Amino acid sequence: MNTLKGKIASIKTNQSLSLVTIQIEELFFNTIVIETPDTATYLKIGEPITILFKETEVIIGKGSEHHISIQNKVMGTIIKIEKGELLCKLIINTKIGKIIAILTLDASNHLQLEVNEKIIVMIKTTEIMLSQ
Amino acid sequence: MIQIALQKKLSAATGEMLLDINMQIEQGKLVTLYGSSGAGKTSILRMIAGLLQADTGTITVHQKTWLNTSTGICLKPQQRKIGFVFQDYALFPNMTVKENLLFALEKNQDKQIVKELIEIIELEDLQNRKPNNLSGGQKQRVALARALVRKPEILMLDEPLSALDKKMRIKLQDYILKVHKKFNITTLLISHDISEVIKMSDTVFMIENGKIIQQGNPIEVFTTKKVSGKFQFTGEVIDIKKEDVIYIVTVLIGTNFVKIIAEENEIQTITIGDPVLVASKAFNPLLQKIN
Numbered sequence: 001m002n003t004l005k006g007k008i009a010s011i012k013t014n015q016s017l018s019l020v021t022i023q024i025e026e027l028f029f030n031t032i033v034i035e036t037p038d039t040a041t042y043l044k045i046g047e048p049i050t051i052l053f054k055e056t057e058v059i060i061g062k063g064s065e066h067h068i069s070i071q072n073k074v075m076g077t078i079i080k081i082e083k084g085e086l087l088c089k090l091i092i093n094t095k096i097g098k099i100i101a102i103l104t105l106d107a108s109n110h111l112q113l114e115v116n117e118k119i120i121v122m123i124k125t126t127e128i129m130l131s132q
Numbered sequence: 133m134i135q136i137a138l139q140k141k142l143s144a145a146t147g148e149m150l151l152d153i154n155m156q157i158e159q160g161k162l163v164t165l166y167g168s169s170g171a172g173k174t175s176i177l178r179m180i181a182g183l184l185q186a187d188t189g190t191i192t193v194h195q196k197t198w199l200n201t202s203t204g205i206c207l208k209p210q211q212r213k214i215g216f217v218f219q220d221y222a223l224f225p226n227m228t229v230k231e232n233l234l235f236a237l238e239k240n241q242d243k244q245i246v247k248e249l250i251e252i253i254e255l256e257d258l259q260n261r262k263p264n265n266l267s268g269g270q271k272q273r274v275a276l277a278r279a280l281v282r283k284p285e286i287l288m289l290d291e292p293l294s295a296l297d298k299k300m301r302i303k304l305q306d307y308i309l310k311v312h313k314k315f316n317i318t319t320l321l322i323s324h325d326i327s328e329v330i331k332m333s334d335t336v337f338m339i340e341n342g343k344i345i346q347q348g349n350p351i352e353v354f355t356t357k358k359v360s361g362k363f364q365f366t367g368e369v370i371d372i373k374k375e376d377v378i379y380i381v382t383v384l385i386g387t388n389f390v391k392i393i394a395e396e397n398e399i400q401t402i403t404i405g406d407p408v409l410v411a412s413k414a415f416n417p418l419l420q421k422i423n
Contacts, residue, residue, distance in 0.1 A: 016223050033360045040360070052359065055395045056378075084376030089395075100395060102378060128401050128414035130360040 001052050002099050004029075008047045011037060018043060020130065022051055024096045029072045031128035033117040042132050048130045058101035060090065061120040062111050070122040074099070078117050081108070088113075092121055133158060134286070134318060138179050138189035142342065144170050149344035151175055157335070159194065162319040164329045164350070167339035168339055173322045175287045176339070180320070181216060182209035193285055215279030215317075217292040221271040225262040229274050230259040236281040249277040252314060253307055269300035273307060280311060287312070287319045294324065301325075302387055305332055326354055326407040330366045331386070338373050354407075361411035365390075369406045383410055 006024035013036045014021075021042065022029045029051055037043040059070065076094035088108040090101045099121050113119070134157040142149045151172045157163050165173040178184035180191060182198070185206075191199040198207045223232050233246045250259055253273050254397065263271055272292055279287060293301045305328060312319045323329050329336050330350045332347060338346040346353050351366070367385035372394075379394045381402070392410060401406060 001395065005411060032415070035360055035364050040358075042358070055391075056393060080375050083376075087376045088376060091379040100397070102393075102395065126413060129411065132358050 001054060001097065002058070002096055004051050004099075006049060006051065006096075008045055008049055011043055011045065013037065019125075022130075024048055024051070027096055029073055029123075029128060030125045031130060032125050033130060042130070052129040052131055053085050053127050054076075055089070055100045055102040057104075058099065059124075059125060060101055060103060060107075060111065060113070060124040061122055062117075063120075068122075070124055072123045072125060072128065074121050076119060076121050078113060078115055078119060081113060081115055083108070092119065094121060133192075133194070135190065135192045136176075136180060138176065138186045138191070140175065140179065140184075140187045140189075142172060142173075142175055146170075149342045150200035153337075153339070153342070153344050155337060155344070155347075157318060159318055160316045161334040162309075162321065162332055164321045164323050164333040164336045165339055166323060166326075166329055168324075171339040172342040172350075174290055177216075177290055177320060177322065180212075180286065181214050181288060182207060182212050185195055194243050194376050200298055213282065215282065215284035215287045217272070217275050217279045217287075217289045218265055219291045219295055221263065221268075223271060223274055223278070225263050228260050228262055229266070232263070232274060233281055236278045241282070245281055245283065249311075252311060253277045267300075269304060271304040272296065272304055276304075276307060276311065280315065280317075283315070285318065287317050289319065289321045291322050291324065293328070298384075301328070308332065310342055327366055327368055330354065333423050347404050351409075355409055359409070359411045363412040363417055365404060365410045365412060369402055369408055372402070372404060383408060385410065396406045 004024050008020060009023040009028060010021040011018050016034055016036060018036050019030060019032050037042060042049060074094045074096060076092035078090050079093050080091040080105040082089040083105055084096060086105055087102055087104045092099045092101060136155045138153055142151050142152045153176060165176060167173055175184055179186045188201045189199060194408050198212050199205060227235060250256060251274060255277060258266060258270055293304050321332060333350055336350045336353050336417060337344050365385045367383040369381060370384050371382040373380045379399050381392045381394045383390050383392060
C-alpha cells in the first residue's frame with residue numbers, strides 16, 4: 001500500500017459523495033469518497049490526512065504529454081526494478097516520497113523501463129482512500 | 133437501560149488491584165468485555181450476577197435496583213434475572229439434554245419455553261442424549277439453551293467459545309446472535325478474540341487493570357486509523373504466500389475465504405492468525421444479481 005501524507009485543500013460535496021483535493025507538498029491529488037463533512041469528522045479543510053492506494057493501481061507513463069482522464073500525476077525516477085515471472089515491481093522516487101508500482105512484466109518490457117529513467121506516476125481518483 | 137457502577141479491591145497476580153468501573157448498557161444490546169486475563173472481566177460479571185460482593189457500588193436494571201451498597205440493597209443471585217454460560221458446560225451428566233433444560237425451569241413455569249429453545253437452538257436430534265455423548269459445541273449449545281430457560285434479563289457469557297475450534301465457534305456465535313435477537317435480551321460477553329468481538333457486539337468495553345480504558349463501536353476501538361474505504365471487513369489471516377514480486381494473503385472473513393494481493397511493506401507486521409482489516413473503495417466491486 002502506498003502511503004502519502006498531506007492536508008485537505010478543498011472539498012466539493014454533492015449528496016453523499018465528496019470530491020476531496022489533498023495538497024502534498026506543492027502537488028494536488030483528488031479522490032472521491034462516499035463521505036461528507038457531516039459523516040466524517042476528518043473532512044475539514046486544512047486537516048492533515050493520509051492518502052492510500054494499492055501498488056497494483058499505479059499507472060506508469062513515459063514522455064510528458066498524456067491526453068488521458070487521470071488527473072493525479074507526479075514525476076518520478078525509477079530507483080529499482082524487481083522482475084518476477086509475470087509481474088514487475090518498480091520503486092519510484094518522487095518529490096512527495098517513494099511510490100511503489102506493480103505492473104505486468106510485459107507492460108514494463110513494452111515501455112522499456114530502466115533504472116534512473118524519468119517517468120510519470122498516475123493514479124485514478126476512484127482508487128485513492130483517505131485515512132487519518 | 134442498565135447502569136452499573138462497581139468498586140472492589142481484588143488481589144491479582146501482580147498485587148492488589150482496585151476494580152473501578154462505570155458502565156451504561158442499553159437494553160437489548162450485545163456488549164463485550166475485552167481485555168487480558170486478570171484485568172477483572174470475570175469479576176465484573178460475577179458481581180453483576182451477585183456471586184461476588186462489590187465493596188461499593190450500584191446496579192440498576194430497568195429502573196430496578198439490584199445492588200446499592202449505600203442503602204444496603206443487595207438482591208440474591210436467584211432474585212437477579214440472569215443466565216450464565218461458562219467455558220465449561222456444567223451440565224448434569226445423569227440427565228438427558230431435555231431433562232437438563234426442564235430442570236432449569238422455575239416452579240410453575242410454563243414448559244413451552246423448553247420446546248421453543250430446543251427448536252431455536254436446533255437440539256431436536258440431541259434432546260434425548262446425555263451430555264457425555266455430545267461434542268463440545270453441542271454441549272455448549274445445551275448450556276446456552278439452559279441459560280435462557282428462565283427468560284433472563286441479562287445473558288452473561290464468560291468466554292463460552294474459547295474451548296471450541298474455529299468452525300464450531302462461528303456456528304455457536306450465530307446461535308448466540310440468533311437468541312440474542314429473538315429474545316431481545318441484553319447480552320454481556322467476555323471474549324479475547326477481536327474478530328469475534330467485531331462480529332458479535334454493538335459496544336465493546338476494553339478493560340485493563342480493573343478500569344475501562346476504551347469503549348465504543350468495536351471497529352472504531354480496534355482500528356487505530358479510520359480508512360475511508362466503504363468496502364470493509366475484518367477477518368483472520370490464514371495464509372501468506374510469496375509469489376512473483378507480490379504476496380497472496382488468504383483471509384477468513386466470517387466463513388468465506390478471500391484472497392488479497394499485498395506488497396512487502398503491507399505484510400511486514402502481519403503473521404498468520406492475525407486479525408486484519410480488509411478495505412477497498414466502494415468504486416471497485418462488481419455487483420451481479422444472482423438468479
